[in-house]
Amino acid sequence: MKFAVTVTLKKDVLDPQGKVVQDTLANLGMKSLKNIRQGKFFEIEIEERNQLKAEELINEMCKKLLVNLIIEDYKINKL
Amino acid sequence: MKFAVTVTLKKDVLDPQGKVVQDTLANLGMKSLKNIRQGKFFEIEIEERNQLKAEELINEMCKKLLVNLIIEDYKINKL
Structure with missing residues (x-):
């Protein structure tokens, strides 16, 4: 059985990596x-x-491993 | 409008990071x-x-930026 797990930062947590991507796309x-x-x-x-x-x-x-529940949310979907 | 983009390595491309996660989970x-x-x-x-x-x-x-098309595939979903 195959599953997809997406892990995202919680809403109020800063995302510096995303910010860099955002600025770069804006510059493009x-x-x-x-x-x-x-x-x-x-x-x-x-x-x-x-x-x-x-x-x-x-x-x-x-x-246990994939998600840091303090700052991240996750979703599981069956593929 | 909000979209989710998932970027995955192509089937035949090695995934060393995934391998480490896999081994760690096996050890757990x-x-x-x-x-x-x-x-x-x-x-x-x-x-x-x-x-x-x-x-x-x-x-x-x-x-232009998010995906390296030589080694990665991507999917776009509307949220």
């Missing part, structure tokens, strides 16, 4: 750009046929 | 983990009401 002439924030993306494949169990495993991975 | 006892690949995620907000034009702009941003 993208005037209608309003805001850009960067996050992480994981494509995870696990051997587990039960979807509920699989999602629980992915959740555990996120909490 | 995640035995059913089969494969994990890491990518980038962007949340982009632009001032453009025409969806076609907006998507074209996002496409241009990807090609």
Whole structure:
């Protein structure tokens, strides 16, 4: 079973990397750009046929390693 | 208008960062983990009401800065 996990910074957390990308795009002439924030993306494949169990495993991975819950949010989607 | 852009390494490109994450998760006892690949995620907000034009702009941003088309693929989703 394959899942996609997107990890984003929480709304009030500064995103310096995204800011640099935003400024660079503005310098490239993208005037209608309003805001850009960067996050992480994981494509995870696990051997587990039960979807509920699989999602629980992915959740555990996120909490143990992939996501810093103090400053980040995450979303899990089945692929 | 808000868009999500996910950038992933092409299938045959090595992903050393993903490999480290995979090994670490395996060491944490995640035995059913089969494969994990890491990518980038962007949340982009632009001032453009025409969806076609907006998507074209996002496409241009990807090609000019966000994505290395030689080794990466990308997907655009409207939020």
